[in-house]
Amino acid sequence: MPPPLAAYPARAGRVGACLGGAILVATYVLPVLYPVAVASLLALLFLAWRYRRPHGSTATALGLTFVFPALVAHAYLLLEQRVALGSSSLGIDMLDVAIAAYAAPLVGGLFGRLGSLVASHLLRRERAWLSPTLHSASLLLLALTAALVAGAGIRLIQRPGLDRYAASLPVVAVLPPALGEPSRIVRGGGPSLSGGELRVHEDAVAELLILRTCKTKCTVSIALASEPPLAWATPHLAQTVDAAASLAVRRNSAGDLVLIEPRKPAGQLYDPADPRPLAFQGPHLASKDLSPRDLVRVAGPPSSWSAVAAAGVLFAGFVLRRRRRAQARLEQLASAPAGTRDERGWIAFDEALPDLRLAPGDDDPTGRVLVLSGAEERAVTYRDARQPGQVEVVHGERDELMAEVQAELVHLDALALAAVLLTATPLHAAAWRGLVF
Secondary structure, three states: OOOOHHHHHHHHHHHHHHHHHHHHHHHHHOOOOOHHHHHHHHHHHHHHHHHOOOOOHHHHHHHHHHHHHHHHHHHHHHOOOOOEEOOOOOOHHHHHHHHHHHHHHHHHHHHHHHHHHHHHHHHOOOOOOHHHHHHHHHHHHHHHHHHHHHHHHHHHHHOOEHHHHHHHOOEEEEEOOOOOOOOEEEEEEOOOOEEEEEEEEEEEEOOEEEEEEEOOOEEEEEEEOOOOOOOOOOOOOOOOEOOOOEEEEEEOOOOOEEEEEEEOOOOOOOOOOOOOOEEEEOOOOEEOOEOHHHHOOOOEOOHHHHHHHHHHHHHHHHHHHHHHHHHHHHHHHHHOOEEEEOOOOEEEEOOOOOOEEOOOOOOOOOEEEEEEEOHHHHHHHOOOOOOOOOOEEEEOOHHHHHHHHHHHHHHHHHHHHHHHHHHHHHHHHHHHOOOOO
């Protein structure tokens, strides 16, 4: 027995809150670009589960489409975060993500409940425009998203994804921890560290000179080997790193970008430092915050966003394939001859067709029936018991049977629309930022 329709708004609201909670958890567990992909993937898994339970899933699926504004906002926020750090900003950008993550369950729950209330209102009344509108919207969004997925796939073949760009640059050197004897010691402090004794570690890498100026922590800077370094560090100070961490130095082919990636010291189970690398860019390799907009020409969309969108397209395509079968069934019901079956197995048609005798041993109930196939042929050969499989009969009134199939069409369109909308939202945001085409 399916739950009453009034229960569906609360259900969709709870699902929306769960998706928001997934963003909250993923923000603190996964790299910065992944949380919104996790929420979209969970939405797809929920819709796939509801696909097997058609009762009520129409209202829930339509309600969840109202959650997509929260996903859009979070995706745009993630695309404003720094991929690599130039200077310490006390974690301001991560604070923005954290605030959005904390707001996500509340916003997702409210939008999900609002959406399912609207969906319930629409489904309680017969609206002729609902099914064609949902179908057109799902097809349009599926075609647009399929094009985006194809474009993103081509782009990712040519260039690394935004979440993999730093790891795609070749490692030109790995510097050991700054725990040994320093290259020199400076007393009296400098522009980044006040007072005390500063240990300066210098490492030559090709034509570069990488300096770590350490007290309790180390600041990192780069000077060209042809330029004399300052006594403590260059004015371009980057985020501090742990002195016990080794540094992987990555450089792009053009030579105008160097990323320095701190690596967790051996045996350290928890690393409180920001996992993003330090960035130095330009002819003098000054420290610079590296954001997605700086990588539009050299990187593609986050690979996780593209993968989730592709999964949504595949699921929606499977659902719409089943919808075509349901549409064919609806047309078959509309054109099938109707009749009444008696206790002896004879069907008397409402139209000008000879009575039809079903195969012996058929113990279906009596009453109103539709003969979907074989009525004309069996009208001639009904006495031939060797052809029991040529007649397909369904019991019930035509209007009731067609109403069930029409409800299934709305259900499938709602699932397809919600699946594509919730999984492709991050990729659409990336395309708007110029990371796809």
